[in-house]
Amino acid sequence: MKSRYGLMGWVLWGALLTLGLVGVWQRFTYGHHLANYGSFIPWGLWVAAYIYFVGLSAGAFLLSSLAYIFKVKALEAIGRLALVVATITLFMALLSIWFDIGHMERFWYVFTRPNFYSMMAWMIWMYTAYFLLLLAELGIAFWVAPAKGERWLRVLGVLGVPLAIAFHGGVGALFAVVGARSYWHSALFPILFLTGALTSGTAFLLAVVARFWPDCGEGRRQLVRLLSQITLGMILLDLLLEWSEISVPLWGNVAPHVEGLHIMLFGPFWWVFWIGHLLLGSLVPIYLLARHPDNPKWAGLGGALAAIFFMTVRLNIVIPGQVASILPGLEGAIQHPRLTTFYVPSAHEWLVLAFVVAVGILMFAVAKRRLALFGSASEVKR
Amino acid sequence: MNHLPNRREFLKLGGAASAGLLGSGVLRPISALAKEELERGPYDGGTWIPSCCHMCGGTTGIMCQVVDGRLARIKPNDNNPVGFSNISDDFFANAAKEGAVMCPKGNAGIMALYDPDRVKQPLRRTNTQKGIGVDPHWKAISWEEAYSEIVSRLRALRDGGEAHKLEWFSEDHCFTHIQSDFCKLFGTPNYNMHSNTCDTGRKASFKILMGDERPLIDAINSKFMLIFGWNPLSATKWSHLPRIITRGIERGAKLVIVDPHLSYTASKAHEWVPIRPATDGALALAMAHVIVNEGLQDQAFIDEWVTGFDQFKDYVKDKTPQWAEAITAVPAERIERLAREFATTKPALVDVWSGAHHTNGVYAGWAIGALAVITGNIEKPGALVLPEKKGNKHIEVEPDDASKQTLQQPRFDGGKDKWPYFHSSGVYAEIINRLVDGKGPYQPKMAMIVFQNLLMSVVGTKNAEEALKKLEFIVAVDTMLSETAQFADIVIPGTTYLERYDLNTHWVTWPVLGLRQPVVKPLFGQPAEYEFVCELGRRLNLKEGNGHDVFWIGRMSGERIEDKTRWYEEFLSKELKEGEPKITLEELKALPGATWVSAKGTRYNKHLDMIPPEKLADALTEGNLVFSKKKDGSKDKQIGMLRPDGTVVRGFFTPSGKLELYAGKHETKKDADGNPLKLLPVYEPRAWQPSPEFPLFLINWKEASQTHSRTQNNAFLAELKSTDGLRINTKTAAKLGVKHGDLVWVESPFGKVQMKAELTEGIHPQVVGTQHGWGHWAMGRLAKGRGAHTGFLAQTKACPLSGQSLNKEICVRVYPG
Amino acid sequence: MEKLERQETLENVIDRQLGKRSFLKLAGLGIFTAAVASLPSILSEASEETGTNTKRKFRYGMVIDLKRCVNCKACTVACKLENKTPPGVVYNPVIEEEIGEFPYVQRRWFPKPCFHCDNPPCTKVCPVTATYKREKDGIVIVDYDACIGCRYCITACPYGARYFDFGENYPAQQTEYGRVPSPEFHGAHGLRREGKSPVGNVRKCTFCLHLQDENGNYTRPPACSETCMSKAIHFGDLASQAGGLCVTHEGCNLKQLLVERKWIRLKEELGTEPMVYYLL
Incomplete structure (x- = not known):
């Protein structure tokens, strides 16, 4: 029964990956030609996916770190799972946004030619730091000191919480500082991004726990x-x-x-x-x-x-x-499909997103098989 | 200049610095600046060649940058008045300072030249079926094959004494002389060109009024511009129009536009007068009524220079503003006010162009011109001015006897005998109708269609289709596989204006001649049209009556010239030498902007010019009129009039030598429908009026972004506007249950087309309209399938006076599709 | 669209162009960003202080006379021809709207180049400093070799002046037209190559930078201004003590125009200080 579901799952995953690979192939072959965003709606599905995944990551991380800091014993059990989920979703987020930029080969310019005024630059630097922190925590949690991990994780968590807040709040600020777009230009935006991250991150963890956690009463x-x-x-x-x-x-x-x-x-x-x-x-x-x-x-x-x-x-x-x-009047001034405010993601954009999701699933499956995701370190030890 | 480290220094600096410092706010601009300054070099390389545009017939001066044999840029030509001002004072004083201008089409010329959909080699159709939507199954053929086929067809006609059965259609303002020469030497009287789809109606109006076909507006000096049915700020045939009109406004002129549609010009105007289509004549007459009634006319001018004022005054007696209100939908008080303003503001100008494409058009134009006449606004600064059109001289050729035989055949369209104000461009509509009904004096067998798209430019598209099917053999010379070219048996790749020569003498008020010259070689190695015609002449062995080998002998050198380009250069040189400039082609090329500009400048009141005694000595007098003599001593052209004081002045070239509000010569004449001509500029409702079944007027107009039906495949222009919908008044649309963007059917008794409804407040509620030129079903990838062609909805009909195509006389019903 | 209409004195105009500006104008930053934002602000302030006189040499801008503009769109096309921009990349479109009710109805329009704002919101957001306002003349440009194509600046521009180059081409690109150089492309007036900058970059009006930099004298008008059918687009230095002489139309004094005529700038309330004025 279970294996049949498992097999079906993998078949579906294979299909997803295949579609995703088509999307990636298109992206590398045709650049941005097949995407439906334009110059009036320059950000589309991939940017939305990026802030979605990055929110999941920040939310999952914040939840588990807060649990460590405030010693919520019941939640400490999901610490490792949360770390892995945060890492994978962050990776998915970065993948999404990488596909989105016009010159993928230049992503590192943000370190060599930084603009200290740009919220986007700050966001990238901070999630780089956050990514390193996650890797460190992962290393400690699973390899370096799985047994005494909790103390270390607490220390890193204390470091990580403000970082995660700053970084995901920064994502909100990235939008909020754009005075040209009144809809984004709200002081509540960074807060909304944080609560949103916690909501989606917790909900996601809940779903994962409910589905995959070993049933031990x-x-x-x-x-x-x-x-x-x-x-x-x-x-x-x-x-x-x-x-x-x-x-x-x-x-x-x-x-x-x-x-x-x-x-x-x-x-x-x-x-x-x-x-x-x-x-x-x-x-x-x-x-x-x-x-x-x-x-x-x-x-x-x-x-x-x-x-x-x-x-x-x-x-x-x-x-x-x-x-x-x-x-008013700018739309229609020039007759070109890229110069319209009507935007629906193209099949290509969905395919690339499918690739990102397929990669995420694969990473989770590997992590689930290779790493002890469930239960706190002490539980695992027992 | 600034003193920043150059790139190399900067890189050294950068290597030493930390990444953070490198990117700090302080240093940020330096890196990119230094780099970008190093990498941008001079951009004005290559050669700049002066020429004249032909994206439309306006022939604006242009400068073309050619780099490595490729056209790189086109810029305005400051040395050519066409594109700056039509008045010499303005041109001489300001052109160098302000710089000339160009319209969007001119700027998009590069896309016409490098259009990948151009015809690249001769094509022969292999599908004997012809029709709209029928694939001709083109087969590329060699030039030799194309020439020999065409020549054998032509020779068969000529040898069989049927040379007149060749119909030749041509664009105007390009290589017309050699084409009409060819027709003459070949023996066909049927040489036609574009004008009769354009402004021969207007030409007739002014011919009646002032004996001159084409007065121009002196906008920049005007204080009041009253314009009927013309959209000069958008239909910018001459690129200087927007400049001189807005400058006129800036200097205090008031602009009033009478148009059923709120064109951009109407938007720019101080007043938009939305009028019911084809009723302009009534409005003009009512204004004349007010002016005469209130004694606002320029009586002194009238007494001296106008005939028929009393009859006219009598005629407008009952043409009250109230009478006109019922006809035009313009409130009576407004008519009165406009009439007073117009008559009391000096100088004022009044004009009309393609608003006259209806059955009352010629008389309406006459009535509109009458407003200028009774207020004395003729030949004065700021008024209507007769241009002095002197340029190259068309050197007439003398046909041989065989050709003379067939040239005596009547023109197929009836010509002068049928159309009282026949224009040498012919009557396309009549040609089409006669081809279809077979009621002409004979049935033409072959057509040579050069750069004309009859299917889209002559109304009544289904008729045009039938007509083309009746022809045995059609050769189309065109840059694009237009709808009409799809009916051709052989298509010859044409050249764009950037690949060939022409001499341009129109459009300003004093003698100016601009050279159009090849700035790049014809892209596909094809001959320019004049070389193609020359080659036909040579192969047909066409000669003048005296045996002169006109297509071989260079007109300057008198020698036989193999190279057809060189032969044509001499052809042009001779025209220049014999004409007003009296210079050779080479000398013209060397002039600034390759433009010859007469220093005489704009002259007003030319009707007062004394005729020089040496001219008088060799003239004929008839009544009070003076004519020049032909070689054989017979009467030639009218050159002047005898005044009561005994002096001889130019006057106006009408039967009275004066401006005519009453045309006595009409007494004996009939129009093409057999109706007697009116003696006065009468208003009569146009023939096709809305009915309960087809309640809406359908009009069309031009915008600055396209020329007629020929630029729709231009990639730059397509981005400005890639199609047009049916503009319809919001209230009318609400009644019809049509929303913005809905697809609607537009139907007339002749057909129906589907269009997107474009709701607007800017059109008269009884009128719907669209920009002309969309709805191609061939031509090229960008043009095809965009918008609708309203020619399907029209009848093929010409104005019975002038032969002008009645492009705007359509009534339709509109319903959701 | 909100427009502020006002008439200012010559002094005001000059002051505004030359006046020092605080870069700490960003309002509405969340607490998370305040700390972050203060650092570069301090840096910018410092650089402003030190370099005011030498750096702010010229302030190029446009004064567009809407009484003259006839909506012919020659500017739009001239720009395409000059800069060889690809489809969908349009530096100077003409915006149009209809107002009123029949028969009291008007169509209004204006050409809209980049405004080269004195306080440009677009340059601040660029994560890689690829777009910036040139200190010496105030022209806002994009360094195509640095731009990563994130399009943040497009969202930050209130005026829709920035366009992403998707790598699309006109059909003519396959002909000789494809071998006609563009002044904008990488490597002095290079050719357009698939996948290479500026494909994948954000592009915008540069006041025809190549013409301005050619001899450093700013004696050549941008293509839109040069071709303008009614000579409505005046280009020149708005900071010039000589009175903002217009390079487009000799003898025309830009500052004089701004004093004599009513004018507006778009979305003035955003504090972007556009360098393009519309005469009404």
Whole structure:
């Protein structure tokens, strides 16, 4: 039974990877030709995927580090898992954004010709530091000192928490500092990015724990319940902040601040918000998590929905912000498919994303097989 | 200049510095700056060759940069007035200081030259079927094969005494002389060119009024510009139009545009007067009514220079603003106010161009011109000015006897006998109709179509299709495989204006001649059109009546010249020498901007010019008119008039020598439909009026980004606008249940096309319209399949006075598609 | 589009162009970024202090007379021809809108080059300092050899002046046109090559930098200005003590125009200080 599912899973994964490889081949052969973003909507699916994955990473990391710092025993058990998840999703994020840039071979310029004024430069430097920190933590947790790891991990966690906050808040700031886009230009943005990271990261961990954690009775139930409660709390907090972010400008309903909101809420892709984010990504998970907090199946489903559909939040940050604030009349001044505010990701963009996801899955599968992901170090030792 | 380390120094510095320092805010700009300064060298290499544009017929002066035999850039030519000003004072004083200008099409010339969809070699059709959408199955053939086939066809016609059964269609403003020479020597009277789809209606209006075909506006000196049915800031045939008009406004002129559509010019105007199509004549007459009624006319000028004022005054007596309001939809008070403003602001100008493409067009143009006449705004600074068009001289050839025989055949379109204001460009619409119905004096067998796209430029596309099918053999010479070229039996690759010669003498008010010259060699090694014609002449062994071997003998050297380019250079040289400039081609090339500019400059009040005694001595007098004599002593052209005081002045070349508000000569004449000509500029409703079934007027217009139907495959221009929808008033659309961007059917009794609705407030509610030229189904990858061609909706009809194609007389219904 | 309409004195105009500007204008930074942002701000301030006189030599800009502009779009095409920009990369489009109701209706338009803002938001965001405002003349350019193609600057420009080069070509690229050099391409006036810069870079109007740098005298107008059918685009040095002489049309004094006529700059409220003025 299990192996049949496993086999099917691998077949699906193979298909995903194959499609993804086609996308990567296209990317290297045709450059940006096959992508649908343009000069009015310069950032598309890949940028949204990037902030999505990077959010997962920061969220998972923050959760486990906070657990170490505040000695939440019940959560320490997922420390290693969280580290691995944070590393893999960060890698996926970097892969996504690497495919996005115009000159992939020049990514390292950000170190040799830095601009201290650029939030993007700071973000890259910080996630480089964060990546190194993750590697260090991974090394300690799995190889160097698996037995006494917790103390080290706590020390690194203390270092890592401000870094993760700064770096993911920085991702939010990267958008927020753009005064040209009123929709992004909000002081709440860095905060929203952090709570969003915690929401999606926790939800993702919940889903992973619920699905893959070895069934050893009460321990897993407790873990699932705790994660369910945190996820539920974060979703609610997130919604609160979101309400604030949306309702305040809408109350006055004066351009340019509401332009992007109108596009998100009532534009041609209204369903991304109402159905994707609000219904499937928030209300259904809230119900499941509140109703079945310790049922791995339902809570896990709730976590998975919240985590996966968080992508809609990321898309709704990136795209409407660009559609709004275009000078009236600029669209249509020149007749070219790249000079339009209508954006739907092309098949090519989805294929490349499929590649990123396939790589992530592979990394997780390898980690799961090779590393002791589940249980705290002490548990493993026992 | 700044003193920053150069690249090498900087690299040394950089090597020593840490990465952090390297990129700090302090040093940041230095690296890139030094580098970029080193890497950018001079950009103006190569050769700059002066020439004249031919993206449209405007012939604006251009400068072409050629690097390694490739065209690199095109810039305005400051030494050619066409592209700066049509008034000499302005040109001499300001051109060097301000620099000339160019329109978007001129700037996009490089894309026309290097269009990959150009015809590259002679093609023969292998599919005997012809029709719209029928694939000709082109087969590339050799030049020899192409020539021998064409020549054998031509020879068969000529040898069979049927030379007149060759119809020749040509673009104007390029190599027309050699083509008409060829036709004459070959023996066909049927040489036609583009003008009758353009402005022969306007030409007729002004011919009646002032005996001159093409007065020009002196916008820069004007204080009031009243323009009917013309969009000069967008239909920028001569690139100087926007400059002189906006400069006129800057100097205090008021601009009023009468147009059913809010064109860019109308937007720029102080007043847009949305009018019901084809009622301009009524508006002009009502304005004349107000002016005459209130005594605002220039009586002194009228007394001296106008005939028929009393009849005119009598005629407009009941043409009240209220009368016009009901016809034009322009409020009566507005008509009164505009009339007063126009009549009391001096100098003022009034003009009309292609707004006259309807059955009342010629009379309307006459009525509009009458406004200038009664206010004395003729031949004055800031008014309508007669251009002094002196340039190269067309050296007439003398056909041989065989040709004379067939030249005596009537023109297929009826010519002068049929059209009272026939223009030498012919009547395309009539040719098409007669080809279809077979009711002409004979049935042409062969057509030579040079750079003309009849299917898209003559209204009534289905008719044009039928007509082309009736021809036994068609040769198309074109740079593109246009819709019309798809009907050809043989296609000859043409040249763009950047690959050939021409002499250009039009469009400013004083004598100026600009040279168009090859700036690059023809891309595919093809002969320029004049060389192609010359080759045909040589192969047909066409000679003048006296045996002169005109296609072989150089006109300057008198020697036999093998090289056809050199032969043509002498052809042009002779025209220059014999013409006004009196210089050779080489001398013209050496002039600044390869432009000969007469120092005489713009002259006003030319009707007051005294005729010099030596000319008078050799002249004929008839009544009060003075004519020059032909060689045989017979009457030639009108050159002047005898005034009551005994002096002889130029006057106007009308039967009275004056401006005519009453055309006495019309008394005995009939138009092409057999109706007597009107003696006054009457308003009559145009023939095709909206009906309950087809309630909307359909009009079309030009924009600066395209020329007619021929530039739609230009990649630069396609980016500015790649198609056009049907502009429709928002309220009208609401009634029809049509939303912005909806596909709609536009249907007339002659056909229907599908278009995208473009809702606007800027069009009269009873009118829908679109930019002309879209809807290609051939031509090239960019042009094909964009927008709709409204020619399918029209009847093939020409103005019965002038032979002008009635491009804008269409009524339609619109419904959601 | 919000436009501020105002009439200023000559002094104000000059002051504004020459005046020193605080770079600490970024509002709305989260607490996370404040610490980060302060460091370069201090650096910039310092460099401003030391180099004010020698560096701020010229401030090139445009004064576009909308009374003259006729929406012919010759500027748009002249720019394409001069710089050989590929499809979809348009440095100077003409923006148009219709206002009013029949028969009281107007179409309004204006050409929109890069504004070469005195306080450009686009250069600040570049992670690799590939785009910057030239100290000596205020022209904002992109170093194609450094740009990584992240397109952050496109999002940061409030005016849509930046375009990404997707590597697309006109059909004519396959003909001899493909061998016609562009002044912009890597290596003095090079040819366009697949996958090589500026393909994959962000591109923008440079006031025809190659013409300006040619002899360092700024005596040649950018292509748009030169070809302009109604001579509406004046180009010149707005910081010149001589009064901002216009290089386009000899004898035309830019500062005089700004005093005599009403003008606006777009989205003035953002504090970007555009160097392109529109005369109304």
